[in-house]
Amino acid sequence: MTTQRLAVRGLEHEFRAAGGAVPALARIDLTIEPGEFVTLAGPSGCGKSTLLRLLAGLLRPSTGTITLGDNPITGPGAERGVVFQRPALYPWLTVRDNVAVGLKLRGVGRDERRETADRHLATVGLTDAADRKPYELSGGMQQRAQIARVLAGDPDIVLMDEPFGALDALTRERLQAELLALWRRTGKTIVFITHSVDEAVYLGSRVLVMSPRPGRIVFDESARFLRDGQPVPTDEVRTLPEFTALAARVRDAISER
Structure with a gap:
């Protein structure tokens, strides 16, 4: 906080x-x-x-x-994290990897990225969708994935x-x-x-x-x-x-x- x-x-x-x-x-x-x-x-x-x-x-x-x-x-x-009107997820990545993409760019290790992504996917109720691709999700689920991605970066x-x-x-x-x-x-x-x-x-x-x-x-x-x-x-x-x-x-x- x-x-x-x-x-x-x-x-x-x-x-x-x-x-x-x-x-x-x-x-x-x-x-x-x-x-x-x-x-x-x-x-x-x-x-x-x-x-x-x-x-x-x-x-x-x-x-x-x-x-x-x-x-x-x-x-x-x-x-500062930004959630846009459209989810803008990478279609070739899984939902988990989309959530973790910012952490990867910052050099965070694989195990920590996975643990952090899974924790935030659980927060937004997407645990069961972690290994799916964005195009397999509804619009609401995609937006929740975007929110999880922003939260994974732990912005204030x-x-x-x-x-x-x-x-x-x-x-x-x-x-x-x-x-x-x-x-x-x-x-x-x-x-x-x-x-x-x-x-x-x-x-x-x-x-x-x-x-x-x-x-x-x-x-x-x-x-x-x-x-x-x-x-x-x-x-x-x-x-x-x-x-x-x-x-x-x-x-x-x-x-x-």
């Missing part, structure tokens, strides 16, 4: 196009504390994925800074770009519950992009909303639901009046901009 704060200060970003600069993000100031599960919602094209790629170090900001603890983020780093921060967006409703709900359980076990910091208001409120310990392009943070609220000082069980959260009320405020924040 990381003890380092992720901080964004005065962040702006634009893309160069034939007709000139296209602004993607307006001034963003944001602090993400260690162990938070931050969900980020907003209309299509508002810059959610751009912000995530900046946090990952896959893009450099036009203006402003991003730091992890005292260190500026200037590129990708092992302390997991950045997730609509990882459940293309899944059927039942698979999506099951993976949401699994992700929440994993977050509670590991204490990792998670930043999760979604178009779904329900998903944002259900998963996040904190919900952010971005405005249409150029994106700005226009809503920032806690989504911790407690009863007698204790977290409400996951299977009861969606039945709470507080859940419905927060979801309504998130929808209003998206539609009003």
Whole structure:
């Protein structure tokens, strides 16, 4: 579990196009504390994925800074793992070898790679699929394999770009519950992009909303639901009046901009 704060200060970003600069993000100031599960919602094209790629170090900001603890983020780093919308698994490798590929590149020995991969496959419920190829798996299973691969690298921060967006409703709900359980076990910091208001409120310990392009943070609220000082069980959260009320405020924040 990381003890380092992720901080964004005065962040702006634009893309160069034939007709000139296209602004993607307006001034963003944001602090993400260690162990938070931050969900980020907003209309299509508002810059959610751009912000995530900046946090990952896959893009450099036009203006402003991003730091992890005292260190500026200037590129990708092992302390940040990214789960993309599509699994992007290597079709010629087994599921186990896909999960272990990053460890192999870092020079980790075969036995340790196998033990680490198998442990994380068990975490996401894919033990029985370890020796299969990605094309033999359903979409939901492939996405779980991608999550296992990111976790095998033991990043402090997991950045997730609509990882459940293309899944059927039942698979999506099951993976949401699994992700929440994993977050509670590991204490990792998670930043999760979604178009779904329900998903944002259900998963996040904190919900952010971005405005249409150029994106700005226009809503920032806690989504911790407690009863007698204790977290409400996951299977009861969606039945709470507080859940419905927060979801309504998130929808209003998206539609009003």
